[in-house]
Amino acid sequence: MNLNTHCQGLPAKIAWVWGLWWLLAGAVWSLDSTEKSIADAIVAGQAKALELLETSVNINSGTMNFAGVKATGELFQQQFADLGFDTQWIDGTPFERAGHLVASHGTKGPKILLIGHLDTVFPIDSPFQQYELLPDNRARGPGITDMKGGNVVMLLALQSLLQNGVLDQLQVRVVLAGDEERRGKPYSLANAALIEAAQWADVALGFEDGDSDPRTAVIARRSAGSWTLTIAAGSGHSSQIFREDVGNGAIFEAARILDGWREALSDEPNLTFNPGLILGGTAVERDRVRAMGSAAGKDNVIAGHATVSGGIRALSQLQLDAAIATMQEIASESGPNAQASFEFFPAYPPMAPTDGNRRLLxxxxxxxRDLGHGSVTAVDPRRAGAADISFAAEYVDMALDGLGLMGEGGHTVDEIADLSTLVSQTQRAAVVLYRLSQQQ
Structure with missing residues (x-):
């Protein structure tokens, strides 16, 4: 299959995208000799890969354990260096985190961004600290699926390409973040390395575990953001409530707005929003950092203050913008003697389900299928939370996530990996990388 004939005379970027579309649309694949050899190399390398997995899991790298995150970064940094990658540790002091590992290889072929992270949700004082082998080819450990297992899948895939002499047919940049579980701020600094790599790349592959089902992969992730609703209203004796000149009080006004949002937006597909904390009374104090607060009030006094905080998730930026506009409009329709203010705080952008992502899936x-591992379909976006690839997806032609080690119980002390998926997940990723290289 010669794509050069079909792409002659086109600008490089357009030729690459058009050529890959032609490749995907017209090809009927089966494993060639190189792909079979790649698959065999992965089987041969799984024992050492499992040793690396155990070693990495046994290093505590809770996001705020900077020494542990950096130690995990150094472990993987050496692995990438052994594959011939140029590596760089980006100090996280400017965004109040440990930092990120960036590794690069190759000067020709499609530009591929591989995304992972080094940190876990388990702090240094967590009782859950060690790798434990379980029956039925499973293992328990902090971050074993989220996502040290994904980092190992990534490395083993690259190693198999190197062993078969095809790694040089790709330009690869790896970003392993040190703050995925608890983002550093400001975002402009915390995300700079990832966004720069995404702007450089043609394709982004994320090695999170998705919804932990090897029959699925992620072509779309919803956004993650938060909001605050603050209300000031007239107060006074409760016997006078509902008078036009007195009003309904801050708590009733909060209820009106929240129910208005529910009626207007709750049926919108893939959009969810949730009030997580509400405080109301004659006096309200909210601690934003610790997500808690206090309120005081009396049964016979109209509440003069209320504050509500919550989160919102949407599948596209257009959907998110429309929802925020609706929430703002409903909040601004204040009742008598009340005034509401609404603030939205963006965090993770949405990863929209583009045609490019569908072609990569x-x-x-x-x-x-060609490897004998069965079909793969798209994860329901309601089952895929925000992740690092969310910051990269808008800059690349194609993006796919959920390619890491599968299991169950992420973010809990029952985080368990299905070790049988190490080979299958790695073989899938490696063959896709090889086929991307062959479009040139």
């Missing part, structure tokens, strides 16, 4: 599905 089709390629992943084809590789999985």
């Amino acid at each position: 089709a390629m992943f599905d084809s590789a999985s």
Whole structure:
């Protein structure tokens, strides 16, 4: 299959995208000799990969344990260096985190961004600290699926390409963040390395575990953001409530706004918003950092103050913008003697389900079928939370996530990996990388 004939005379970027579309649309794949050799190399390398997984899991790298995150970064940094990658540790002091590991390899071929992270949700004083082998080819450990297992899948895939002499047919940049579980701020600094790599890349692959089902992969992730509703209203003796000149009080006004949002937006597909904390009374104090607060009031006094905080998730920026506009409009329709203010705080942007992402999923599905691992479909966006790839997806032609080690119980002391998925997940990713390299 010669794509050069079909892409002659086109600008490089356009030729690459058009050529890959032609490749995906017209090809009927089966494993060639190189792909079979890649698959065999992964089987041969799984024992050492499992040793690396155990070693990494046994290093506590809770996000705020900077020494542990950096130690985990140094462990993987050496692994990438052994594969011939140029590596760089980006100090996280400017964004109040440990930092990020960036590794690069190759000067020709499609530009591929591989995304992972080094940190976990388990702090240094957590009782959950060690890798434990379980029956039925499973293992328990902090961060074993989220996402030290994904980092190992990534490395083993690259190693198999190197062993078969095809790694040089790709330009690869790896970003392993040190703050995925608790983002550093300001975001402009915390995300700079990832966004720069995404602007450089053609394709982004994320090695999170998705919804922990090897029959699925992620072409879309919803955004993550928060909001605050603050209300000031007239107060006075409760016997006078509902008079036009007195009003309904701050708590009733909060209820009106929240129910208005529910009626207007609750049926919108893939949009969710949730009031997580509400405080109301004659006096209200909220601690934003610790997500808690206090309120005081009496049964016979109209509440003069209320504050509500919560989160919101949307599938696209357009959907998010429309929802925020609706929430703002409903909040601004204040009742008598009341005034509401609404603030939105963006965090993770949405990863929209683009045609490019669907084509990349089709390629992943084809590789999985050819390897004998079955079909792969898209995860329901309601089952896929925000992740690092959310910051990268808008800059690349194609993005796919959920390619890491599978299991269950993420973010809990029952985080368990299905070790049988190490080989299958790695083979799928490696064959996709190889096929991307062959479009040139």
